[in-house]
Amino acid sequence: MSVEILRSVAALRGWRQRPGSVGLVPTMGALHAGHASLVSAARAENDRVVVSLFVNPTQFGPGEDYQAYPREEGADLALLGSLGADAAFLPAVEEVYPPGDATRVMPGPIATLLEGARRPGHFTGVATVVTKLLAMTEPDRAYFGQKDFQQLRVVQSVARDLALRAEIVPCPIVRDADGLALSSRNAYLSPEERVLALSLSRGLTAAAAAHGRGERDADRLRAIASDIASQAGTPDYVSVAEPLTLRELTGAADRAVILLACRVGKTRLIDNVLLGLPLEELRAGV
């Protein structure tokens, strides 16, 4: 099946006019099986699916990999065709940030922790582009991966606060057979680094197993994840947090998310695991 290519907001709005429910999958391209799972989820719940592919400049900080970020339009469109996506939205930067553009959507305190603390302005860029994409597309549902868990919660908070009509649907992390969470940035890893990187998911899995056996102490869960993850490199953070606000937990962690970030060689990777809270419960837009 062939994917309809939309390069302007006007073309997207025209496409949207046709009848039926619409699911949006916002991506930065360089699609992998994680994105494919989002498209499949959207496919199952909506009459039509549009995937945006836009490397958003405002969510990259100075010195980050905006220029180097992988761009693979041809391969992406071929994959989307095979997945049965109906349309791909590939706007130029000026289409999303028109001349004079200066408005920014500032998320609340949830955006100042963890990734927000290490990447100043990152979540303002994310919140701004997602608000724009939702306004351009007016979808019934929009699909985000658990892999970027803080991003998911930021987007859900913004959608709730700004009364955006679209439902923000979370989808589980997709992992390679060896456990590595899929990420477009995995392409940066050397074979040796890729082996090292497995310690991140192993640390999370070990902590989750401990939680499954009844371990509820946030400090001990954090230590289990951290000890193993540190074999990949020195983590930026290993956080055991309340899963809605991402505030660091002390004491009992009945319901938690363990989030970590670690540089493996020059590549910064993130991963997380949700404990005691099914991902589907985050669908309600809490």
Next chain:
Amino acid sequence: MSVEILRSVAALRGWRQRPGSVGLVPTMGALHAGHASLVSAARAENDRVVVSLFVNPTQFGPGEDYQAYPREEGADLALLGSLGADAAFLPAVEEVYPPGDATRVMPGPIATLLEGARRPGHFTGVATVVTKLLAMTEPDRAYFGQKDFQQLRVVQSVARDLALRAEIVPCPIVRDADGLALSSRNAYLSPEERVLALSLSRGLTAAAAAHGRGERDADRLRAIASDIASQAGTPDYVSVAEPLTLRELTGAADRAVILLACRVGKTRLIDNVLLGLPLEELRAGV
């Protein structure tokens, strides 16, 4: 005709589902003939008209008149009925700012000048509530008065930047027979202050007349407006500005907006006049 009263976002969305185009008139209540002209404009261009009445806490600074701001729900609803509005949206504060709400829409540099410089955070509050109201209502058009000219331009900029689908329609200032621009805050004026306040519109009218006779020097136009307006009190500012960006003009002012703010007694009033640019041209969403 009786106005349908909507107090929740859910009720508003239900009302919106019915067929036909919708015009939104966002107000803070305490309606006067200025608001009535917005409703009439909306009435003329849309199948259905909804007026929101919401005194928005986030656009008031500490020490401003949030508590004292006039609230006249009964009179407002009677007026809206007589004007043929179809619905009134009267949300509680918690309906617009739900528990945990923290997202803010930050307009660009246009929001830092003039009112923005004197009322820190004011336009962030305006941009945030307007974004919410537009997301809740999903109107085809939304109507704003020229009276709050900087607000109009902030809202138009935000709507453009965030790709909001609604057209932001500007409507001319409505004045009393003696020239005073209508404002809900005119209710604060004593009879003596009301007479003094006439100097504001007189200053603007004199500058507009000079512009009509060919005066193009921004400094001289500013001086004409300022000399007369100062009879009402010491102006906060008298600005001769480029009408899209509101940057202060020096030299030739072929196309300009003269904006002023002045405290008359304890009441802060604003007014403006547009020169060399028909208000309708601002409709395009520049």
